[in-house]
Amino acid sequence: MNVLYNIFNTLLGAGPYVMLPVIITIIGLVFGMKLSNAFKSGITVAIGFVGIKLVVDMLAANVGPASKAMVENFGLNLDIVDVGWGAIASVTWASPIIPIIIATIFLTNIVMLVFNLTDTLDVDIWNYHHMAIVGCLLYFVTGNLLLAIISAILMGIITFKLADWTSPLVEKYFQIPNVSLPTMSFLSSAVIAYPLNWILDRIPGVKNIDFNVENADKYLGVFGQPTMLGFILGVFVGILAKYNVSDIINLGIHMAAVMVLIPKMTALFVEGLMPISNAATEFTKKKFKNRKFLIGLDAAVVVGDSTVITTALILIPITVILSAFLPGNRVMPFADLAVITFRVALVVAMTRGNLFKSLIIGLACTIAILYAGTITSPQLTDFAVSTGLDFGGGLITSFASVSLTVSFLVYEAFLQNPVIGVPVALIVVAIIFYFAERKYRNFKRIKAQNEGIN
Secondary structure, eight states: OOOHHHHHHHHHOOOOOHHHHHHHHHHHHHTTHHHHHHHHHHHHHHHHHHHHHHHHHHHHHHHHHHHHHHHHHOOOOSSEEEEOOHHHHHHHTSSSSSHHHHHHHHHHHHHHHHHTSOOOOOOOOGGGGHHHHHHHHHHHHHOOOHHHHHHHHHHHHHHHHHHHHHHHHHHHHTOOTTTTTOOOOHTTTHHHHHHHHHTTTSSSTGGGGOGGGGHHHHHHGGGGGGHHHHHHHHHHHHTTTTTOOOHHHHHHHHHHHHHHHHHHHHHHHHHHHHHHHHHHHHHHHHTTTTTEEEEEEEEEEEOHHHHHHHHHHHHHHHHHHHHHTTTTOOOOGGGGGHHHHHHHHHHHHHTOOHHHHHHHHHHHHHHHHHHHHHHHHEEEHHHHTTTOOTTSSEEEOTTTSSHHHHHHHHHHHHOOOHHHHHHHHHHHHHHHHHHHHHHHHHHHHOOOOHHHHH
């Protein structure tokens, strides 16, 4: 056990660029691929992922300073600082119970796969911290290990089921088949987005508004093309940041580059994934009576969609300005503004690329994050300090912690009154499970019939 634990820790410490090709290669071997082909797929997927991450990092490196400048320019005096997902991930992985929580989430996934309760095989172990933060913070606040473990199990169940249910959106809109995205920063928007989208679809006049990036050139000519939209939005953010002319143009060029490069990197990622997907299909036909697994990956593979980028770039300045006027909000948006793409990607897929609806729903999701961050900040700050990370004595939060809507609801249910909150949470999850599962099973049935015809 010690040897396995040390191997796991070594892989985890090496980061996702090392973990991903190893895990993909192992999955390929399990599904009956030759070692050479499995390794090639693993390397190709990793290269695509590296490319996506490089572009996303370029986006963050350019939008991040601009966001900070906007915050300063608008004179926001908010006492809770958004320190970013990376800082919170470090805090989570530094928790004394993190090995127990990670093992709990992993075993939850395996048990659900064995009993056919999920189709998602989550290989995105690095992003387990999105689920783990709830249990780790609960343990810090309450000292109750059992409560922390149960919350981790519930977070795992919700994450894997949401990943299942949203996989049709990933396949239909982003054109990536047989993949799910069990990243809570991507999935969490579903709680607000589904009902709000349903409401917007039933409001006369509003339901007929359909503006998307793909047909923008119909109205805007060359300026509606993704490259030009990226440049224009980058220039707009640069102006709000009060950059000089050269820096404004530089930001615009980088945003245009993001629009061009991300789709190419995603295509490379899918190229490496397809042999694994085909092998998995053949394997499950033989071993599991045509049951198909979904390979659970990092949501980074979809955040480069042109509408996702456009929606995020428009929401960034709106979020900064709005944070100053929201009653009761104390969060100063900062580090995670650059990764709002992850928060709105599911929204964009759900609205089928409708930019108008994506902005309305995306803004609602962002507002919810600000309020949840305000409520949970004191405990999160104390937890961070206890792990040895001192952020200067001020209060902190992140758009990727228990401020995420699903994580916040589970955390509060366990924290406030577990005797009442946990059963209520389980009942709500069961109701959602029933209706969403029916819809998902129907999608699988229709897809299987179409594949049979083809």
